[in-house]
Amino acid sequence: xxxxxxxxxVIYIVAIAAMRLMGKRQLAELQPSELVTTFLISNVASICIxxxxxxxxxxLTPILLITALEIFNSTLAWYCPRYARLLFGNPxxxxxxxxxxxxxxxxxxxxPNDLAESLREAQVFSPGDVIWGVIESNGSLSVAxxxxxxxxxxxxxxxxxxxxxxxxxxxxxFDDSWLExxxxxxxxxxxxxxILLSNGKETVLIPKKAAPKGxxx
Amino acid sequence: xxxxxxAVLLLSVLLAVVYGSGRAVSGCIGxxxxxxxxxxxxxxxxQYPDAAEAYRTTAENNRRRSLVLCLFxxxxxxxxxxxxxxxxxxxxxxxxxxxxxxxxxxxxAQLEQLEESFIAxx
Numbered sequence: 200x201x202x203x204x205x206x207x208x209v210i211y212i213v214a215i216a217a218m219r220l221m222g223k224r225q226l227a228e229l230q231p232s233e234l235v236t237t238f239l240i241s242n243v244a245s246i247c248i249x250x251x252x253x254x255x256x257x258x259l260t261p262i263l264l265i266t267a268l269e270i271f272n273s274t275l276a277w278y279c280p281r282y283a284r285l286l287f288g289n290p291x292x293x294x295x296x297x298x299x300x301x302x303x304x305x306x307x308x309x310x311p312n313d314l315a316e317s318l319r320e321a322q323v324f325s326p327g328d329v330i331w332g333v334i335e336s337n338g339s340l341s342v343a344x345x346x347x348x349x350x351x352x353x354x355x356x357x358x359x360x361x362x363x364x365x366x367x368x369x370x371x372x373f374d375d376s377w378l379e380x381x382x383x384x385x386x387x388x389x390x391x392x393x394i395l396l397s398n399g400k401e402t403v404l405i406p407k408k409a410a411p412k413g414x415x416x
Numbered sequence: 417x418x419x420x421x422x423a424v425l426l427l428s429v430l431l432a433v434v435y436g437s438g439r440a441v442s443g444c445i446g447x448x449x450x451x452x453x454x455x456x457x458x459x460x461x462x463q464y465p466d467a468a469e470a471y472r473t474t475a476e477n478n479r480r481r482s483l484v485l486c487l488f489x490x491x492x493x494x495x496x497x498x499x500x501x502x503x504x505x506x507x508x509x510x511x512x513x514x515x516x517x518x519x520x521x522x523x524x525a526q527l528e529q530l531e532e533s534f535i536a537x538x
Binding site: 220221222251252253254255256257260263264266267270271274 | 424433
């Protein structure tokens with residue numbers, strides 16, 4: 200009984216320290232790899248508490264190892280967008296100008312009911328009200344609603360960290376030459392772009408800093 | 417990035433602790449094996465009272481070492497070896513050398529299992 204209390208205390212402290220060390224990203228985003236990390240840590244922790252026969256060190260080691268690996272993994276993903284796409288996947292457009300892309304839904308294995316539910320959760324009650332709906336890599340649905348009255352249309356991502364959103368480019372009626380023109384006006388090459396957004400009328404371009412320091416999660 | 421530094425520190429500490437605990441486990445098991453071997457030699461030489469005393473000391477020492485070992489290896493394996501060691505002194509009699517040989521061999525095998533449970537890669 201005493202060992203169970205001690206183990207629970209130790210695991211509780213270590214699990215909280217591990218989650219804290221991995222940062223808020225671990226709590227907020229839950230990308231596939233982060234979900235796996237969280238599951239693994241919670242399982243290892245509960246096994247250690249449930250089974251006093253297991254050596255304590257054998258339970259703490261995987262928790263700390265997973266924590267360190269997760270930090271290295273997210274750092275690598277930050278520095279290498281290609282790796283990040285491989286790890287997290289890409290967002291997939293499912294609604295464009297009010298039209299549902301059924302092929303994309305089939306590919307994602309999302310039923311119309313799932314889509315309707317996600318839309319309702321986003322306070323949207325008809326796909327017709329949506330300019331751009333996208334399933335994010337963490338599985339959530341993000342929507343850009345059609346503007347009402349004099350509202351400006353929502354900004355759509357065109358280029359984010361070397362990833363070109365070609366369907367957005369085409370949906371806004373632009374092509375590669377428009378993109379090249381934007382980049383040449385800003386005097387930077389596409390790998391130097393952190394975020395490029397446009398709504399067809401306005402464009403927002405945020406270049407990367409010369410020496411990226413990475414995000415403090 | 418501070419978090420990467422922490423992660424490197426964490427990994428370094430883990431490696432150091434794994435290395436240190438590996439040495440500690442091997443050391444503890446090696447000591448018990450040595451003591452067990454000495455006790456068995458005494459019995460083979462016919463010094464049964466000394467052998468029984470040596471077996472008892474081995475069992476006590478191993479129980480003490482178990483307090484450290486239980487941090488690194490399964491408690492059931494430790495219980496098994498402690499139970500085996502606790503019975504050995506009662507076999508250290510002139511009329512059952514075969515039983516003593518069998519039980520001592522069992523204890524050596526259990527010590528080996530104990531070491532493998534920590535060192536085995538898979």
